[in-house]
Amino acid sequence: MVSVSERTTARWWSTAAVGAGVIALCYGFARYAYGLFVPRFGETFGLTTVGVGVLGGLSTAGYGAGLLLSLRTATRSARATVLLAGALAAVGLGLMAAAPNVAVFGGGIVVAGGSAGLVSPGVAQLIGETVGARHRVRAQTWANTGTGLGLAASAFTPLLAFGWSSIWAGFAVLAAAMTVLAWRTLPRPPASATIPAKSTPVHGLTPLVVNSVLIGATSAPYWTFSSSRLTATGLSPTAATWCWFTIGAAGLLGGLAGRAAERVGLRTANLVTWTLAAAGLALLALPRPGLLGALVSSALFGATYMALTGLCILWAARLFPTRPARGVTWSFVGLGVGQTAASPLAGAAAAGVGLPAVFGLAGLVALAAWSQLDARLAPPASGPGG
Structure with missing residues (x-):
């Protein structure tokens, strides 16, 4: 039974x-x-x-x-x-x-x-x-x-x-x-x-949206220019295709973010993931990352992108325990805004200083997430949503 x-x-x-x-x-x-x-x-x-x-x-x-x-x-x-x-x-x-x-x-x-x-x-x-x-x-x-x-x-x-x-x-x-x-x-x-949801103060939602905009802004160069960058370093189109596959396959590891958040807390899981994301971006700033470096970069990007967006969903669920869709919607709006704004900016920067510098800068910007050590910018320590 x-x-x-x-x-x-x-x-x-x-x-x-x-x-x-x-x-x-x-x-x-x-x-x-x-x-x-x-x-x-x-x-x-x-x-x-x-x-x-x-x-x-x-x-x-x-x-x-x-x-x-x-x-x-x-x-x-x-x-x-x-x-x-x-x-x-x-x-x-x-x-x-x-x-x-x-x-x-x-x-x-x-x-x-x-x-x-x-x-x-x-x-x-x-x-x-x-x-x-x-x-x-x-x-x-x-x-x-x-x-x-x-x-x-x-x-x-x-x-x-x-x-x-x-x-x-x-x-x-x-x-x-x-x-x-x-x-x-x-x-x-x-x-x-x-169940009718209680209203959440705007200041409670703002850190989540800022975090999401940061995800969008730092991921945009990768979604838009990583294949071009890899081709420029001498990798074949087939190798670039394998890297795209690696992004998706490694993204499945992002599901472990929920268990990590349960064990070490949402803020710690978020900051560790952001640090790994910065490393993945920075690998494409190297003059010759090679196939191994490209695959490691793709794996880090795929796993951390899915983990970060998953952690945003948990963050939203803590803010809106009965209506998580509301928090998820505004989080993903922030993500879209970040990607929309960063793609043309990354293209303009690439024309001026080159793609390696763009990826190096994106890695540095990702480390701005460590500002969440300030409790005012951090996710809720606990909540009914998990």
């Missing part, structure tokens, strides 16, 4: 795993895989670098719209928000695959980007409502590693012999199948889960 404890453990693993699967599709495929196929998109639609940038901006716009929409939907029905995210990923990817022109393709990018904006707040809220306090921290951080899973799964798709539209159609089918699986398996929150 299965005990209550075993059933609870199985339920949190199931919820975290399915949540991670939906996140993998919404982020790894619907949002980030675009960058892997830019050359093929450019050939199909005759895009200039400006056009490529505009389409990338549409993805960010859709992502932002999804985040803002999640403020209303996630607390009303977290389960429906997750299912909507999966459905939008399937529709957006399908539109991109079947697009007869760049206008329809751009519309698909917006819809697909919106799915990523909805999914993290939705999953965080659903876990907050359905997973017991004993397992909630680990469930949140393991679900968040879905982004790494999606990155790893999509890394080698540009090497497939199929045309990009067939690959994108396959992505859409996977997204639809994952949405059906989520519909059949995700738990429904109990009626008691709909």
Whole structure:
């Protein structure tokens, strides 16, 4: 006979795993895989670098719209928000695959980007409502590693012999199948889960948003220029692809951040992770990191990026114990703001001082997180959210 404890453990693993699967599709495929196929998109639609940038901006716009929409939907029905995210990923990817022109393709990018904006707040809220306090921290951080899973799964798709539209159609089918699986398996929150949330002072949320902006600002150079940097050091495109895969695969280790936060505290786990992130960035500042240095850098970046975003979710859950989606939304808005602002700044700096200096500077900026030794800038020491 299965005990209550075993059933609870199985339920949190199931919820975290399915949540991670939906996140993998919404982020790894619907949002980030675009960058892997830019050359093929450019050939199909005759895009200039400006056009490529505009389409990338549409993805960010859709992502932002999804985040803002999640403020209303996630607390009303977290389960429906997750299912909507999966459905939008399937529709957006399908539109991109079947697009007869760049206008329809751009519309698909917006819809697909919106799915990523909805999914993290939705999953965080659903876990907050359905997973017991004993397992909630680990469930949140393991679900968040879905982004790494999606990155790893999509890394080698540009090497497939199929045309990009067939690959994108396959992505859409996977997204639809994952949405059906989520519909059949995700738990429904109990009626008691709909508890009015107490308002959180703005100053309690500000340190979280600042931390998230810092994640966005320091990660932007890596997402945008790491492949170019590795190619410039003499690595082949195949090696660069392996590095992208390593980012995603190592990102799965980010799920351990929840256990680390339980053992040593959220602030300590956050600061140790930030220090490792700085080291990963700094490795690409070396004149010749080589394949080993590139792989270590990719592993550190993937693991720490997923860990830091997972720790942000735990931070948000402490601020908004009954409505973690609200804190997660504002945290990820800060993340997006940091990435949006830092990408062009990093490009301008690279033109002036070179990419090695940009990565060295990003590593130094990451160490600014040590300002959290000041209790006013640190995450809450404890809270009902874990």
